[in-house]
Amino acid sequence: MTMTPRRNALTPEALAMVDTIARSGSFAAAARELGKVPSALTYSVRQLEESLDVLLFDRRSRQARLTAAGEELLVEGRRLLAAMDAVANRVRRVATGWETQLTIAADGVLSRLTLLELCEAFYALRPAPPPRHADAAPPPEPDAPAGPGTRLRLRTEVLNGTWEALVTGEADLALGVPADTANAPGIESRPLGEVAFVFAVAPHHPLARHAGPIEDAELLRHRAIAVADSAQRLSPLTVNLLPGQDVLTVPSLQAKIEAQVRGLGCGFVPEPLAHDHLRLGRLVAKEVRRQRQTTARLAYAWRTGTPSNARKSVQGLALRWWLTQLDSPATRRALLERHSGLPSDVD
Template sequence: MTKNPITMEALTVLDAIDRRESYAKAAEELNKATSALSYVVQKLEEQLNITLFERQGRRAVLTAAGRVVLEDGRLILQAANQLADKAKQVATGWEAKLKIAVESIVDQKLFFIVLSEFLDSHPTIEVDVRECVLSGGWDALEHDDVDLIVGAPSPVPLQKGYRAVPLKLIEMIPVIAKSHAKSHLANDEHALKAELKSMRRIVTHDTAKINITRSAGLIDSQKTLYVQNIDQKITALLSGLGIGYLPRHRIEYYLSSGQLLQLNIGRNDDSECFLAWKISNKGKGLKALSQLLIDSGL
């Protein structure tokens, strides 16, 4: 196999000459002799059989072919630098990537504010965020699909080697759309309970793939519509397709505007949830992010 003449050294030299518009200034920046840079460029031009630079007065300017080499070459230089940084991170206990599952009822805005603070301090750590529902977060954590779960519901699975920190309770309230045919029963607890089984329940799918899935909320209904996430559930409820529990912080506007009505069934359902990870995971990134989330009051 023929050796590729475009080396990291050659790309570094081309980059410096282009930015400084001078062999002499580039040599000064790279702490090399001007003749050494000229040799690298000349050798590369001979091997590629192209001209990379042309003189315009005292300036060294890339040719069209040289511009093509350097534009893609800078991507290679950037990737190499990122690779070196990641290797240093891993060697010092910082993960190259964090995988996070966020429960659908969690305050997403606050979560991403905290994540932004974390990434400002650790910009080279790659982050993969996914949504989870009910058992889905615990399932993903157990099978190492994620490193951290945010807002996973109780109970915490026992004897799994998890560290679980309780977060604040999330107020879940049963609601019905004003446009629903039976919305006039919203405040009539007695009449409402008599009608619950005939009213369609809107349910977000449990995202567990391996462990047993579960359901929560208005479990007495005989008719069910399953949706993929909380956004779809809110839209389905606003469309008058059924009834269901939603986190109050996600629907304050619809409650205040009267588009959604709280059902008087004698109780709300505050949801206990946790921040959790495997005790065996000693990564510094995981530790730093989890502490920020705990301190945020999420």
């Protein structure tokens, strides 16, 4: 691609020069800061103005006062310089093995508090400097904030949607996939744990006054609250619904619990997520006659390569860090059980 003269003129040095002049308030002060004589600095500004065919500084003032075009170049120049610094820092960090971005898909049943605590610990990392050639000059002291430089992207999924995000390549790590589906070429998985579900209704719901186990015939008379599977390509899952039962479908487990607290319907809810509502009497646990799926076995899984390539790809340091955290039983337990603001024991 051919560089235009105007683009050639917009070098980092030229942008930094305009920034220095505007910040110092005069050509003489900027020249001293840049280690140049004022005439050389004035010449460089004139060359930049001629290349852009604009006037950047108002010559009628003794001070270095920017024109409207100069103000625009200053604002955009600062943005470009910051972007260049960010790219340089990210390239240096990627050279150490840190991924540019890591996408984590987490089922809605997992603790958002724990996930954010893990993100906080990840951002607090101070990675080692990249290796350099023996003859290379030592790199300057980094002025970027601490952290590996990997962008984290969190996705909330439901049921098969968590698995779909991983197998379609939209996520690098999936937390809370159904344990019986976590098996595919190029993917590894480990058990995350189990989540208990309880059948619950609001205290003012008709079923709250029902004595003894509730029969299917009685359940059919009442609306169920269900969470929509977020999968778009895989077959969506339906759990603990009766054929012919009226259903209100909501987008998240939090919305399902809120709907049941309002008495809009009934259904099974994750006990850890609904624990406070049950404890405070906003929901009432009831027994149902027919055996339902009352425990969900979950796993976490990650991509190791492509199905067509038997050789594993090199595992990035960001993914490796998250997998190390998931090796901890305390972290796995917190992801499954901790849904209040109490201190956690995440390693």
